[in-house]
Amino acid sequence: MTPLEAALRDAALRTEATLEECLSAAHSGDTPLAEAMRYATLGGGKRIRAFLTLRFCALFGGEEEAALPFAAAMEMVHAYSLIHDDLPCMDNDDMRRGKPSCHKAFGEANALLAGDALLAQAFEVAASNTHVSDAAVRRAVAELGRGAGALGMTGGQYFDRSETCADLDELHSLQRLKTGALIRSASLLGCFAAPGPLPENAIRDVCRYADGLGFAFQIVDDLLDVRGDAAQLGKPVGSDVKNGTKTVLSFLTPDQAQRLAKECTADAVAAIRPYPGSELLCSLAEYLLSRDH
Amino acid sequence: MTPLEAALRDAALRTEATLEECLSAAHSGDTPLAEAMRYATLGGGKRIRAFLTLRFCALFGGEEEAALPFAAAMEMVHAYSLIHDDLPCMDNDDMRRGKPSCHKAFGEANALLAGDALLAQAFEVAASNTHVSDAAVRRAVAELGRGAGALGMTGGQYFDRSETCADLDELHSLQRLKTGALIRSASLLGCFAAPGPLPENAIRDVCRYADGLGFAFQIVDDLLDVRGDAAQLGKPVGSDVKNGTKTVLSFLTPDQAQRLAKECTADAVAAIRPYPGSELLCSLAEYLLSRDH
Numbered sequence: 001m002t003p004l005e006a007a008l009r010d011a012a013l014r015t016e017a018t019l020e021e022c023l024s025a026a027h028s029g030d031t032p033l034a035e036a037m038r039y040a041t042l043g044g045g046k047r048i049r050a051f052l053t054l055r056f057c058a059l060f061g062g063e064e065e066a067a068l069p070f071a072a073a074m075e076m077v078h079a080y081s082l083i084h085d086d087l088p089c090m091d092n093d094d095m096r097r098g099k100p101s102c103h104k105a106f107g108e109a110n111a112l113l114a115g116d117a118l119l120a121q122a123f124e125v126a127a128s129n130t131h132v133s134d135a136a137v138r139r140a141v142a143e144l145g146r147g148a149g150a151l152g153m154t155g156g157q158y159f160d161r162s163e164t165c166a167d168l169d170e171l172h173s174l175q176r177l178k179t180g181a182l183i184r185s186a187s188l189l190g191c192f193a194a195p196g197p198l199p200e201n202a203i204r205d206v207c208r209y210a211d212g213l214g215f216a217f218q219i220v221d222d223l224l225d226v227r228g229d230a231a232q233l234g235k236p237v238g239s240d241v242k243n244g245t246k247t248v249l250s251f252l253t254p255d256q257a258q259r260l261a262k263e264c265t266a267d268a269v270a271a272i273r274p275y276p277g278s279e280l281l282c283s284l285a286e287y288l289l290s291r292d293h
Numbered sequence: 294m295t296p297l298e299a300a301l302r303d304a305a306l307r308t309e310a311t312l313e314e315c316l317s318a319a320h321s322g323d324t325p326l327a328e329a330m331r332y333a334t335l336g337g338g339k340r341i342r343a344f345l346t347l348r349f350c351a352l353f354g355g356e357e358e359a360a361l362p363f364a365a366a367m368e369m370v371h372a373y374s375l376i377h378d379d380l381p382c383m384d385n386d387d388m389r390r391g392k393p394s395c396h397k398a399f400g401e402a403n404a405l406l407a408g409d410a411l412l413a414q415a416f417e418v419a420a421s422n423t424h425v426s427d428a429a430v431r432r433a434v435a436e437l438g439r440g441a442g443a444l445g446m447t448g449g450q451y452f453d454r455s456e457t458c459a460d461l462d463e464l465h466s467l468q469r470l471k472t473g474a475l476i477r478s479a480s481l482l483g484c485f486a487a488p489g490p491l492p493e494n495a496i497r498d499v500c501r502y503a504d505g506l507g508f509a510f511q512i513v514d515d516l517l518d519v520r521g522d523a524a525q526l527g528k529p530v531g532s533d534v535k536n537g538t539k540t541v542l543s544f545l546t547p548d549q550a551q552r553l554a555k556e557c558t559a560d561a562v563a564a565i566r567p568y569p570g571s572e573l574l575c576s577l578a579e580y581l582l583s584r585d586h
Contacts, residue, residue: 027443027444028442028443028444029443029444029448031443031448031451031452031455031456032451032455033443033447033448033451033455034443037443084405084406084409087382087405088382089380089381089401089402089405090402090405108382109382109383109454110451110455112377112380112382112383112405113377113447113450113451115409116377116408116409116412116441116447117441117442117443117447117448119409119412119413120412120437120438120441120442120445120447121438121439121442121443122438123416123434123437123438124434124435124437124438124439124442125438126434127431127432127434127435127438128435133427134426134427134428134430134431135427137427137430137431137434138420138427138430138431139420141416141417141419141420141430141434142417142420142421144413144416144417145413145414145415145416145417145418145420146414146417148409148410148413149321149410149413149414149417150320150321150322150324150326150327150330150410150414151320151321151322152413154326154406154409154410154413155322155324155326155410157406158324158325158326158403158406159324161402162324162325162326162403163324
């Protein structure tokens with residue numbers, strides 16, 4: 001196991017424990033609604049967003065316990081977005097992470113409500129982070145609200161469904177919202193969990209890293225969707241094409257797309273390599289570029 | 294026009310102006326998604342939640358400009374809940390506030406996303422309230438997340454759809470979540486917008502007022518649903534019964550229900566009458582009891 005793989009596993013384990021606590025009966029009840037929230041959030045996923053939050057907090061001198069509630073909030077927002085994305089009126093996907101999607105397992109109304117409750121409670125979890133200052137909570141909540149809203153992820157979901165992309169630039173703009181916004185929020189929340197406000201240029205470097213990583217991640221997703229293996233992905237291969245979703249392969253050959261993903265990764269790495277302790281974040285970018293699922 | 298009616302009108306106007314700003318192109322974009330958000334939020338509703346936020350802030354010595362962002366956030370959360378409630382997988386209502394419901398006007402996927410974006414941006418609006426301290430933002434966001442989550446409004450929506458009520462107590466518990474939680478959050482956010490943390494007993498009195506008002510409000514809703522006139526309500530009369538929703542009329546005669554609503558109102562008023570300046574809040578409780586739409 002590489003140092004990155006060990007760090008990813010550890011971060012996922014600790015995030016999982018925090019999520020278990022956040023979604024326990026005490027915080028979400030013991031109804032089928034709460035069960036649906038746990039089903040969609042626990043025990044799956046790469047926890048990339050949580051890892052970004054934890055590592056950026058560490059990079060700027062913060063304690064892990066200060067980052068964990070923010071990391072859990074990021075994963076709750078991510079889980080909510082997947083539940084709603086899978087609904088019949090959206091992508092109508094029956095499978096997610098190798099098991100029935102939330103509405104297949106709990107019914108459509110419960111899935112809708114589970115997503116809603118996860119989004120609301122993500123903000124409660126962030127605001128209940130007692131290891132950071134009130135000012136840090138304010139910054140984190142504002143960023144998370146922006147990243148998840150109409151000028152962030154939800155706006156990206158809208159564009160993905162309803163607008164056509166004339167060229168690669170327009171597709172890039174769409175991806176910056178749809179997947180990029182939350183990756184940026186996850187990175188910034190890590191920064192906010194570290195002591196003291198960061199200088200503007202550090203925030204810019206973090207955003208440049210997040211943007212490069214986010215676009216590379218999406219390109220690799222698009223490539224895997226045509227090349228990948230259904231069992232490894234946990235969803236039907238070709239489902240993006242099936243639903244008419246725009247991918248970089250509408251504008252680039254697979255080789256060109258692979259090269260672009262490499263360039264984005266290199267740019268992401270260049271942005272943060274000067275910071276001492278950024279090795280794992282650099283490795284993450286390389287790892288996501290070469291992943292096969 | 295009574296002093297209360299004038300105050301309600303003024304509060305609604307200023308809340309509307311704040312909402313216009315929060316949902317402007319700069320904050321939500323100029324897409325059909327943003328249009329759906331504005332359609333569902335602007336130009337309608339009694340703005341009772343915003344009024345509670347504004348008046349409780351004033352009651353405890355706060356400035357209106359400190360309460361307005363919180364009031365707008367409350368109305369955004371309320372608007373989101375109505376959009377999702379009306380969806381085909383939920384109540385499947387075609388009309389809302391006398392016009393086509395959001396999914397009828399914009400399609401199901403856009404309505405789902407508009408609700409999602411409103412919820413996320415409500416927290417951004419609350420966190421961007423520059424007229425209150427960071428500590429006040431933290432308290433407000435935590436309360437709003439709790440009030441909207443699985444142990445609040447969303448939990449109430451789940452119970453309303455999926456569980457049966459054996460008696461009036463169980464129905465009361467359901468209503469405390471479904472409509473009561475957000476009314477309580479609206480009242481508390483007003484308190485948090487006022488300077489300095491309030492003593493525990495004041496918070497308890499505010500919650501007692503909110504709980505009494507909330508249950509009375511719901512009982513009157515149930516009574517209007519059988520007695521009311523479709524044109525005044527802006528939705529089909531009897532729609533609650535049609536969908537099998539539990540109402541107090543499952544357990545009480547209309548006269549008993551009316552008496553219970555009066556008792557709840559009296560209890561709400563008793564909780565806050567001792568506070569100088571509470572006249573309008575007391576009038577509001579009486580007004581909601583006697584409303585005919």
